[in-house]
Amino acid sequence: xxxxxxxxxxxxxxxxxxxxxxxxxxxxxxxxxxxxxxxxxxxxxxxxxxxxxxxxxxxxxxxxxxxxxxxxxxxxxxxxxxxxxxxxxxxxxxxxxxxxxxxxxxxxxxxxxxxxxxxxxxxxxxxxxxxxxxxxxxxxxxxxxxxxxxxxxxxxxxxxxxxxxxxxxxxxxxxxxxxxxxxxxxxxxxxx
Numbered sequence: 001x002x003x004x005x006x007x008x009x010x011x012x013x014x015x016x017x018x019x020x021x022x023x024x025x026x027x028x029x030x031x032x033x034x035x036x037x038x039x040x041x042x043x044x045x046x047x048x049x050x051x052x053x054x055x056x057x058x059x060x061x062x063x064x065x066x067x068x069x070x071x072x073x074x075x076x077x078x079x080x081x082x083x084x085x086x087x088x089x090x091x092x093x094x095x096x097x098x099x100x101x102x103x104x105x106x107x108x109x110x111x112x113x114x115x116x117x118x119x120x121x122x123x124x125x126x127x128x129x130x131x132x133x134x135x136x137x138x139x140x141x142x143x144x145x146x147x148x149x150x151x152x153x154x155x156x157x158x159x160x161x162x163x164x165x166x167x168x169x170x171x172x173x174x175x176x177x178x179x180x181x182x183x184x185x186x187x188x189x190x191x192x
Contacts, residue, residue: 002192007160010103014064018057025053066158068165070172077165079119079157086117086153093173094141094150097134098166098182103159105185107166108134112148120151127152133179141177163189 032046067078070090078085088111095110108131114120128135138150155162166182167189178186 003160003163003189004192006102007164010064010159010161014060017060021053021057021060025050025057063157064159066155066161066165068168070168073172075169075172077153077155079155084119086119087115088117088120088153089113089115090173091175093169093176094148095134095137095177095179096166096169096173096182097131097137097179098185099131101185103162105162107155107162107169107182109153109155109169110134110138111151111153114151117153120153123150123152137177137179 028046028049032042061081065079065081067085069076073090075088075090075093076085077088088109092111092113092115093109094112095108097108097110099106099108110123111120123138128138142148142150155165158165163185167186169176170178170182170186
C-alpha cells in the first residue's frame with residue numbers, strides 16, 4: 001500500500017466532505033428565502049440543521065487534524081486545531097508502540113518526563129490492561145529502572161499522517177525502544 005498516495009486521497013476526501021457541507025450550509029437558507037415561506041417551524045428546523053452541519057464540520061476538522069515538527073531536539077505535536085501543542089523531549093522518549101493498521105493506527109508514546117504537558121498522563125492499570133504487550137515491556141523496563149516514573153500519550157487522530165509522525169519519531173528519538181508493530185508500520189511507510 002502506498003502511504004503517500006493514501007495521505008493524498010485522505011486529504012482530498014476531507015476537502016470534498018467539507019466543501020459539500022459548506023455548500024449545504026449556504027444553500028439551505030437561500031432555498032428557504034427563495035421559497036417565500038416564512039414559518040416559525042421552518043426557521044427552527046433550518047436552525048437545527050445548520051447547527052448539526054456546523055457540529056459535523058468541527059468534528060471532522062478535529063478528527064483529522066495532526067501537526068508535528070522537531071525543533072531543538074524537541075518533538076512538538078498538535079492534536080487539536082484550537083488546542084495546545086504537546087512538547088516531548090526526544091531524549092525522554094522511552095518506548096513507542098503502534099497498534100492497528102491504516103488510518104485506525106494508534107501511536108502510544110511512553111516518556112520519562114511530563115515536561116509541562118497536561119495531555120501526558122501517568123501510566124495506570126487501565127492502559128496496561130488495554131495493551132498487554134505494552135504492559136509486558138513496561139514491567140521489564142520498570143524492573144531495570146525502578147526509580148523512573150513513566151508517562152504516556154496516545155495519538156489516534158490524523159489518519160494516515162500518523163505514519164509520517166511515526167517515521168519522524170523513529171528518526172529523532174534514537175534511544176527509545178520500538179515495538180515490532182511500530183517497526184513494521186515504519187517499514188510500510190518507507191517502502192511506499
